[in-house]
Amino acid sequence: MSEPSSSLSPQQQWQKAVLMYAKRINRYVDTGTRDGFKGLxxxxxxxxxxxxxAWQAALEASNQGxxxxxxxxxxxxxxxxxHFPLVPRLESQGRMIPTxxxxxxxxxxxxIGAPYEAGSVxxxxxxxIHTLEQVEGFGVCPQRRYFAWARAEGIQLTDGFQGPQVASFPWPDPHADASEGLExxxxxxxxxxxxxxxxxxxxVLLVSARGVFVLDAAGATRLLPRLEDIQQELAEGVEPENLSLDLCMEHGAVSPDGQWIAVGEQSGSHLVYDAQLRLVAQIGPASEYPHFACFNQRGDRLLLNACHFYNGASLGVAVADLPGLxxxxxxxxxxxxxxHEGARVYAAASRGDEFIIGDAYGYLRAFSETGEQRWQHYVGxxxxxxxxxxxxxxxVAATYAGIIVKIAxxxxxxxWQIGTGEHHEVQRWLFWKDFAKPLQW
Structure with a gap:
């Protein structure tokens, strides 16, 4: 007979609830996957x-010393x-961690903090946990060598983390080169x-809600919104003052060899440019709105996700098939x-012959480059x-709840882990708004 909860300490109640729920959910998924979910x-x-x-007090105490x-x-x-015990706090405490x-x-x-709000790196x-001074954002090249740093005065590239600067670019005017003769x-x-x-x-590829640009020593080249699309809107009678150049669900990826650039936003197809910034492929999405792009580690496959509400679909294409597609x-x-069908993808990685995606429901999901579904791992x-x-x-993965996890x-x-894969979360950090400092769990 199980011990009544009233006689257990808060720590014992937490432990019991988490272990029991994980066991039941994993059994539910195993049974449903094997026999079908109807009637379960x-x-x-x-x-x-x-x-x-009690959990927060114990967590804060564990972070002392x-x-x-x-x-x-x-x-x-x-x-x-x-995840489930934290839900009452997430709406007020969570912060997006976009990079x-x-x-x-x-x-x-x-x-730490959404791109459109004041944040820190x-x-x-x-x-x-050390805050980098006067750095607003960052990015890393596909080969992990070069780092981009967003600062108030512009974007700098360094050779390595804390390495020497090798290039710098001013912030582009989002309206520059929008349309010839348009004021x-x-x-x-x-x-x-x-x-x-x-x-x-x-x-450097700069993706923003005000446009997607490639920056180099000669200046900024616009990839989105495309000049052809802007000119088409004007030709259809849209007044210049009503012309919107802003993007939604803007995203981009650069191949490991730097030869291909995949970009997109919700109002068009998936687009791929070559290293000379020529449009080489226009790929219709497998759901309503293009949402995410990712090259595999080898650089010979491209994953393209489109979404509809919190669901979506991801298609794959061989890089060799891109020209003229x-x-x-x-x-x-x-x-x-x-x-893969069912996931609105917000982040992804690849290893070997599989993609690992992070979806809107808090699951990491892995599948092969040919569509074989392999495992799922729940974070929330x-x-x-x-x-x-x-x-x-x-x-390592981050969420809109202000949580970072490191998984072996x-x-x-x-x-206590919910999932079908043999993976072990070994560290977790919480960047919550009301915490005096970020806490490791």
Whole structure:
């Protein structure tokens, strides 16, 4: 007979609730996957809101004093990580973490705060969290060598983290070169949704809601909105003062060799440019609105996601097929097969022959480059950023809830983990608004 909850301490109640819920959910998924979900009832989420004050007090206490890996491990066993107990706090406490990078020494870089709001860039090394002065955002090239730093005066490229500067670019005027002969008032500088240096350290892809540009020593070249589309709107009678150059769901990716640039936004097709910035492919999405793009580590496959509300579909295309490729929405072209259905993708990584995506429902999902579904791993809340070590053994991911996790892949699944993969979350950081400092869990 189980012990009544009233006789258990808050810590014991938390531990019991998390372990029981994970066991039931994993059994539910296993049964449904094997036999079908018809007639199955999803397990009820335990009542745990009353445990939050005790959890927070214990977490804050565990973050006092010097870094002690053994004590951290013991705390995670006593208070195992879970999403459902945190839900009452997330709306008021969570902060988007739009950019994340795993450095060679195992430390992390993260941008805290959405691109459109004041934020900071921090360097995380276990308990040590240092804010980089006068840095608004950052990005890392696909080969992990060059870093882009967004500052008030412009964007600088360095050769390595804290390495020498190799290039700098002013912020582009989002209205510059918008249309020949069109007089538009100068616009405020864009807020970078993401920055991606090219592998040669000479250019950077700037993705923003005010436009997508490639910056180099000669200036800025607009990729989105396309000049042809702007001119078409004007030709159709849109008055210049009513012309909107802003983008929604803007995104971009640069291939590991720097030869291909995939960009998109909600109102068109997936677009791919070559290294000379010539449009070479227009690919119809597999759902309503283009939302995300990612090249695999080898650089020979491209993943393209489109969404509809919190769902979506991802198609794959071989880089060799890109030149001249043109397909319609929901095309059944064999060169653009759908690899995964159901996920609105916010972040992704790749290792070997598989893509790992982070969806709107808080799941990491892995599938092969041919569409074989492999595993899922639950963290909770919509993902916002992701990175993976070159050896494919360590994954880091961030969410809109202000949480960063570090996961040892293929290292065995702990009892509290919800998922089908044998992966072990080993560290977690909470960047919550009301915390005096970020806390490690």
């Amino acid at each position: 009832h999803q397990p009820r989420v335990p009542d745990s809101e009353h445990l939050l004050p 010097p870094h002690d890996p053994a004590a951290r491990l013991a705390f995670r066993e006593d208070w195992p990580p879970a 994340l990078a795993l450095l060679a020494d195992g430390s992390l870089l993260a941008r 921090v360097h995380i090394d276990n308990d040590s 538009l008032e100068p616009a405020e500088r864009p807020d970078a949704t993401c920055l991606i240096p090219f592998p040669d350290g000479r250019r 043109s397909t319609d929405y929901y095309s059944d072209d064999p060169r653009t097969p759908v690899l 809340s919509s993902f916002s950023a992701m990175d993976i070590s070159p050896d494919g053994q360590t994954l 892949l293929d290292a065995g699944r702990p009892a």
